[in-house]
Structures are given as C-alpha cells and as structure tokens.
Amino acid sequence: MTQSTAVVPGGRRVPRNVTRRRVVSAVMIVLTYLAAAAATLPLIFILANLLRQGVGSLHWHFFTSMPKPVGEEGGGMANAIAGTLMLITIASAIGLPIGIGAGLFLAEQRGTRVANVVRFLSDVLNGLPSIVVGIFAWQLLVRPFHHFSALAGGIALAVMMIPIVARTTEEMIRLVPVSLREAALALGYTRWRTSLSIVLRSALPGIVTGALVAVARIAGETAPLLFTAFGNQFWSTSPGQPIAALPLQIFSYAISPYDDWHAQAWAGALVLIALVLVISVSARFATRSRYGRGHD
Amino acid sequence: MVAGMTELAMGVTLRPQTGEHSAIALSDVRLETRGLDAFFGATRVVKDAALRVYDRQVTAIIGPSGCGKSTLLRCLNRMHETVVGARAEGEVLFSGTDVYSGGMSAVTVRRHIGMVFQRPTPFPTMSIRDNVAAGLKILPRADRPTRSGTDEIVEQALRRAALWEEVKDRLKQGAVMLSGGQQQRLCIARALATQPEVLLLDEPTASLDPTSTMRVEELVYELRADVAVVIVTHNMQQAARVSDRTAFMLAGELVEVGATSAIFTAPTDARTEAYITGRFG
Amino acid sequence: MNTADAGDRAYRVTVAAMAMVVPLLLLLVSVEVVRAGWPALHRFGIAFFTRSAWDAVNGDFGAAPAVYGTIVSSILALVLATPLAVGSALFLSEFAPRWLQQPVAFLVDLLAAIPSVVYGLWGILVLIPWLRETVMPFLADTLKLGNTPLFSGPAYGNSMLAAGIILAIMILPYIAAVTREVLLAVPRSQREAALALGATRWEMIRDAVLPHARSGIIGGIILGLGRALGETMAVTMVIGNTHEISASLFSPGYTMASQIANEFSEATNDMHISALMAVGAGLFAITLVVNLLARWLVSRVAGERTA
Structure with missing residues (x-):
C-alpha cells in the first residue's frame, strides 16, 4: 500500500507499480459501490416486509x-x-x-x-x-x-x-x-x-x-x-x-x-x-x- | 418632460437655481441636525453634523464610501439605533421637535420620515397592493383608512411612484415578480403611501440598471413638489442631476453644504473641490 | 407611543421566556432524574455502575450488565455501520453518477425516518428468525466459530448480535449524512x-480527501454512537432483556435504555424505581459526553455548516 503512494513530499511523482495502483483504485471504488448498495438494502427489506405483511392485514375496519x-x-x-x-x-x-x-x-x-x-x-x-x-x-x-x-x-x-x-x-x-x-x-x-x-x-x-x-x-x-x-x-x-x-x-x-x-x-x-x-x-x-x- | 429626460440622460446639466426658489425654501426648514454624532460601539462615524433639509427640495449627501453618509441619513429617522451597538447623540429637529428627546417614539418618527434602501425590499409574502398598503395597515385604528380608502391611496402612491400603469392589472400578484427597477419604485410608493413629510433615499439606484436608474431619478425630481427628499449617493452626476442642495461628507465630517450649483461649480473647501474634480474617492 | 414600546417589551419578554424553557427543561431533567435515582446512587455509590446484582426483592442493585450491554451493542453497531456509511458517503460524493446521487441519498436518509418501534417489529418477526435459523448456525457451524467465546452458546435469536445489527441500520443514516457533509466540505483544490x-482516484481519496475530512467523519461516527447508546424500543424488542454479562454475541443481554423500558412499569418498590432512575441518569451522562465530543469534532471540520 505504502509502496504505491503516488504523492511524496515535494510533490514528486513516483511512477511505481502503476498497474497495481490502478487495480487497487478500481477495487476500492467498487467497494464503495457495494457499500452504497448494502446501505440501501435494509430499507428495501423493511419496506418490502411492511408492504407484504401489512397490506394483507389492512382492512377498512382497521381504522x-x-x-x-x-x-x-x-x-x-x-x-x-x-x-x-x-x-x-x-x-x-x-x-x-x-x-x-x-x-x-x-x-x-x-x-x-x-x-x-x-x-x-x-x-x-x-x-x-x-x-x-x-x-x-x-x-x-x-x-x-x-x-x-x-x-x-x-x-x-x-x-x-x-x-x-x-x-x-x-x-x-x-x-x-x-x-x-x-x-x-x-x-x-x-x-x-x-x-x-x-x-x-x-x-x-x-x-x-x-x-x-x-x-x-x-x-x-x-x-x-x-x-x-x-x-x-x-x-x-x-x-x-x-x-x-x-x-x-x-x-x-x-x-x-x-x-x-x-x-x-x-x-x-x-x-x-x-x-x-x-x-x-x-x-x-x-x-x-x-x-x-x-x-x- | 421630454427635455428633462434628455437633460437627465446627458447627465451633467445642472438645474438652474433661482434666488427666488432659495428664498422660499429657506423659510421651510423641515429637518435640521445640530451637533449630531453617531457611533458604532466606540467609533464615532458621524462628527458634529449640522445639516438642514428644506421642504420642496432635494438634498443630496455625497462623499467617498465609508464617509458616514448613510449613517447620517439613518440618524434622521432613528434607523441607526436599530443596529446592535449603534447610538446617536445630538439633536435632529423634525418640524422643530427633536426626534430623539422630543417625546416622539422611533415608530412615530419613521411614520413621518419615510426611507428607501439601496436594494429593493418588497415584502415577499405580500401582493403588490398589500406592499404599498403595508404602512397603512399598522396605523392606529383611528387613522387607518377603509378598504376602499386604502385602494385609493395605493393607486395614488403608485401613480406618484410612476408605477401605476405598469402594475394596475396585477395588483394581486406577488411583488417579487416585478423587475428590480419596478421593485424599487414599489418601495418608493410604499414609503409615500403614509404621506411622510420627508423621504430618505439611501443610494436608491445602486443596484439598478441605467434605464431604471433614470426613471427613479426622474421620479425623485418630481417628488420634491410635495415632500422633502434627502438622497445619499456615491454618484456625483446623480447628485448634480437630481438635487437642489448638496452636502459633501468626508471621514464623518460634513465638509460643505450648499446649493448644488455652487458645490459643483465653485466649492469653497479645498477638500470638496478635490473630490468633485475626481482627485480622490 | 408608549404602547409601541410596551408591545416591544412584551414581545421581547415572551420570546425570551420561551427560549428559557430550553435550559429550564434540561435543568429539570437533570435534577429530577438524579433526585429520583439518588436513593440507589447514595446506597451503592459510584459502584452502582460496576456491580452486577439485580435483586428487586432484596433491594440489591447494580447496573454493570446494562452498562456492558449498552457499550457492546453500540460498538458492534459502529463496527457494522461505519464501513457501509463511509463507503456509501464516498460513493455519493465522489463516484456516483449524477442521476443516482439523489435517489440513493434519499433512500439512506429515509432510514432515519422509520420509527424505532417499526425497526423492533421487523427485528422480532424477520431479523430474529433469520438470525436463529440461518446466520447463527452459519457462523457457529459452517464457519466453525462456535467454539470462540464471541459466537458460543445456543442460538436463541434474541441477542446482543440482533441488537447490534438493528442499531447499525438505525445509526447508518446519521453517520452517512455527516460524512457526506464533511466530504463535500473538502475543497476541490485538494x-x-x-x-x-x-494519483489514482482512490489515492486521491486516501491522501487528500480522507485526511482532510477525518475528524469530521469521526465526529459523525461518534454522533451515531450517541444515537446507539440511547436507542430504546428496537433494542428492547430484540436484545432478550437478561441481566447478565456474557462474552457471546449470541447471548441475550440488556442495555441501560432497554432495562428501563422493560422493567419500569413492573417496578413496584421504591428502590427498584430509584435504581432504574439511576440507570437513566447514567445514560443521560454518557450520551451527553458522547454528543458533546461529536459536536466538537464535527464543528472543527465543517464549521457552521453542520455544527
């Protein structure tokens, strides 16, 4: 990880392991996509359960x-x-x-x-x-x-x-x-x-x-x-x-x-x-x- | 009228000052400051100001930015004191009564001395009509006009502000839909609706385009027929175009006050001359 | 004239009085809760929070299991929620296509609008059966973690794990919102x-964005912690409500909030009520410290924006 650091003091660019750095970057970006997807899943689950279970038991006399x-x-x-x-x-x-x-x-x-x-x-x-x-x-x-x-x-x-x-x-x-x-x-x-x-x-x-x-x-x-x-x-x-x-x-x-x-x-x-x-x-x-x- | 507009558009022509005119004006001092000091905290921003405002005249206050001209103006209707830490000392005589100690409340003072600001300030929740009527609604019950009386006053005020023809068909619409110049004339109409004796204008054209500026200037010139006008401006040409008398302020001090023609052609103070001729500010 | 001044004075006094309700309420809460908890605090001293006894009949009380459960469930929630919250905030502020930003942010924010009791209902009827029948056997048997202290014991479902998961879902929107806010405050120039x-895009985030936003993100996490510590209903409904300290996440437990919610209406003798009030006072104190810490950290980064 530290090996691939691109920015060093003085702003000199160190072109080392370019491919590996690209891969690491892509992997991390994909992970944020997954995190966003996972963060929205609970809501979807809960709302789906609510609708499936709730609508069935919801008659007018409920009110x-x-x-x-x-x-x-x-x-x-x-x-x-x-x-x-x-x-x-x-x-x-x-x-x-x-x-x-x-x-x-x-x-x-x-x-x-x-x-x-x-x-x-x-x-x-x-x-x-x-x-x-x-x-x-x-x-x-x-x-x-x-x-x-x-x-x-x-x-x-x-x-x-x-x-x-x-x-x-x-x-x-x-x-x-x-x-x-x-x-x-x-x-x-x-x-x-x-x-x-x-x-x-x-x-x-x-x-x-x-x-x-x-x-x-x-x-x-x-x-x-x-x-x-x-x-x-x-x-x-x-x-x-x-x-x-x-x-x-x-x-x-x-x-x-x-x-x-x-x-x-x-x-x-x-x-x-x-x-x-x-x-x-x-x-x-x-x-x-x-x-x-x-x-x- | 047309000739007047051309003059205004030329920008430099001075209004003729007849001796007769001055004689009438001198007899009607509407507003006078004596030894007026204004402070923000411990800083004195207006120093010992002595200014007279006459009926049926436009008095301009000019000077470089930060010289205290807006503060002086705001002392006249006790708006200065609404800022936290601000206070004024000395006398401001309105028709002979001191607005600070003469038993008048700030609210009463402001009802008699209207004010229009640099940026148009229509009340966004009100229609055009209600904006103009805003000052009437808060009058004591005995002085409050009826609904039809209000409509009449609104029309009159809008006519005086030269806005009636443009808005008469949409009085119920929101005031924020108007253009900047229309909004400013609306604010003037709003200030006129309560029949103030004095109208204070704090750089009223600073945020307007040239055409709107011209219309407001023309309006200011006409308004002096029945209200004393004080206008603060950083634009010397504007002061020359619209005012009868001009006061020059520098670093909190009223350097020179006199007939506009005199100030612009033959200033007595070297500092005024330096400013007029563009050497600073 | 004077009526105008009188009106202004009346207005000013009224508005000030309404504003004074806020400090007054806080003072009342502190005084009343501490006073009600005083018999227990006085009897057991500060050791009240480190003792494990809870014997309503003999009037012997200690809040250690509830304190322990509060801390463990909240930390578990943070461990689960932080990566998702920070990851999704990074996604939204750095990578998400424009059309996706609004809907995803909206969905995450919506989590905060769901009432606690609805989370509890979902926890009891959906999450717990799933944990009991799928997740817990998987962790214990398939992954052979059953012998480690963390995942040992029978799989009841009602457990510290369930509480941690529910809390994680509930605090996620708070951490995500603050993180998003501080990420947006990082100057473009950086x-x-x-x-x-x-730098690659990830390196840019790691070396330029995250260091700049770090203390704000930590503030957001601590804000989430403050929420988790005080959360009541959902936790009460899934944690099992047992006055015991157990290393296993499969075991039922208590949090300070859930102990109050669960026992308060059944508490009959004064010392029991006082002990629960003392737990409440302790909870108040902990959340106060945590919230102040969060506020300070967030305001350091985002200044006026989120403070």
Missing part, C-alpha cells in the same frame, strides 16, 4: 374498529390512531409555540452569550435519549398524580419537539435578509410587528417544514409514551386519562406470541409509516411559497 | 492537486 381479543376476527386500532393524533395535537400545541419563540429569540439575539448558551443547550436537549425523557415526564407528571395521562405523554413528546423546532426556526429566520427587517422598521413597524408579520411571515414556509419534520419524528416515538400515555385498550380522548397510541399498540402486539396480533402490528406499522411519510411529503410541499420565486 | 500529481 374503524377497536382492538379485539386474541382469536377474534377483525379488530383494529381506531383508538390508537385517534390517540396518536391526540398526542400529536397536544405535543404540537405546547411544543410549536415554545420552539418557534425560542427560535425567534436565537435568531434575534444571535451572537450574544445568552443565545449561544441556549443554542448549545438546545442541541444537548435534542440528544437526550427518548427513554430519559420518558422517565423524566413520569417523575414530574405521573408520579405525583398517581395515574397515567395523555397530557403527560403529549408533554413528553413536546420536550422532544422543542429543540428541533427551535433550531429550524432559527435557521429559517436567518435566511430572511436583514434588509427586509429594516424596511419594515423604516415604515414605522414596531419591533414585535416587524418580527412577527414581516420576518416570521417571510420565513413561514421553512418553519412549517421544520414543524412538520418535528411532528413526523415524534409521531413514531414510543419510549416517551411507555410510562406517560401508557396505552389504553379502550376508546379515550380525555387528556387526563391513559390513552392509546399507534406505536404503543404496535409494541405490545409485536412482543405478544400471537400471529393475529403480529398481523395487526404489521398493519399498524404500515399505517404509522404512511402517516410519517405523508407528514414528511407535505413538509416538502409547504416550502413552496405563495408567490413563487421572482427576481432576487 | 482533490485536483492530488489528481494533478498523478
């Missing part, structure tokens, strides 16, 4: 029926689907405003020590293992009240959303030219109006995308819900009660020993993935702004 | 200089 005991035909995850939507709603209602507000702060105070510290801590929060968020929410919101609740689950998910939303909001606001802010101020806009109705408004498509990415990410989270939302075999949309969620239902069916439930878990996983993908795809569309791109 | 000196 409309409640879970049934083992052995009974039919049954669905209506309560889990509703629960997941409810949890997403709670998490977004809390996480989006706080995340966007924090992002505005980071963008407007950029360069100050406070902003740097908050940005850094936001990244730390983003790297927090989801299970730690789960036990934290349990300790804070479940333990003192002695019962699980949708609200606790939603807040746990909001904790995961905030840093993502804050950072994308900051990035998007940074893309808005300073000149636009100045133009609004010069027109007699107050600072808060400038920030909200000019700067934030201009950055909105990107912020919506970031928000949707955050929602897509928390939609499939399970660990923060294990000891907070907990799951529920029955229909519930009460924020104070334990609530079912698609990921929780998939989890409990997957670790069960029954083929029927495995089939339900596949169907649930397919629905969950579809939900995540729909949100992600709408995120792409959200980036298209109302008036398109003109001059500049 | 590559051209090497090629101009007569």
